Amino acid sequence: MKRLLYLFITAILSLGILAACGQGEEQNQENTGDEAGDTEPAEDDVQEDTEEGTEDAAEETEENTTEDSADETEVEQEDTVETDSSEETVTETVTLYFSDNELLETYKEEQEVEADSEEEIPAAALQAWIDGPEHEELTSHFQEDVEVQSVEESDGVAEVSFSESFLDTNAGSSAEMAITEQIALIMEQFGYEETKILIEGEEESSLFGHMDATEPITAENPDDYESIE
Structure with a gap:
């Protein structure tokens, strides 16, 4: 069990x-x-x-x-x-022409100018002339607000257009003759024997009230001018 x-x-x-x-x-x-x-x-x-x-x-x-x-x-x-x-940018040495301080003679002066292209060098040279000389015995006939607007060729003649303030120059007849003479001389180095002055791109009947502006100005011989010492 x-x-x-x-x-x-x-x-x-x-x-x-x-x-x-x-x-x-x-x-x-x-x-x-x-x-x-x-x-x-x-x-x-x-x-x-x-x-x-x-x-x-x-x-x-x-x-x-x-x-x-x-x-x-x-x-x-x-x-x-x-x-x-x-x-x-183009930089070039150009020949400018200025009156002496007595406004008796015109002298050469070389300056270096700069422009955006070779074609704009003539306008740059004229603007440098407006701005004035570097030599202290030379003078400019213009105020700083005068502007070179353009330089163009027409049938071998340089047509240079200035702003309207160009006509505000207060100068006698000898200074007026020097102004047109110097413009033509400056343009001569760029191959222009004759230069016509325009104001605001338009032909004027006269400059400074009595100078004929309808005909171009013939450049004198650059060799007849000296650099001031």
Whole structure:
């Protein structure tokens, strides 16, 4: 009897142990599945982070490359502008003619003038003449507001247009003769034997109230004039 009781108890304990082991395996499988499920999203997150980081780096590289290219283009454009500006500027030494302070004689004086092109040098020379001499014993007949508007050729004659203030010069007949003489002499060095004076681009019947302005002025011989010492 005791032996049967002992076998019965042993069988019950064995069944309990087997049930416990089976439950443990099911829990281990569930835990393993949960861990696997948790691991996969983690890998996806890493991949997404990596892709985002790669895209950000690519965008930053592209932006830096674009900015560098824009900076280089701007520098090249500035260099081009500076080069073009220097190429357009022309500097030349010209001969101007001025009266002495007593308005008795006309003398030569060389000055350096600058213009945007070779064609504009004659106008620049006349404007330098208007502005006055560098030598203290020579003088100008004009105020600073007189402007040389243009120099154009018409049938071999230089047509020089001055602003209207050109006629406001307060000078006697000898000074008026010197003015027209000096204009013609300055233009002679640019190949014009005759020069016609215009005001605001139009022909005037007279200059300073009595000098005929309808006919061009013939230049004198430049060799007849000396530089003042």
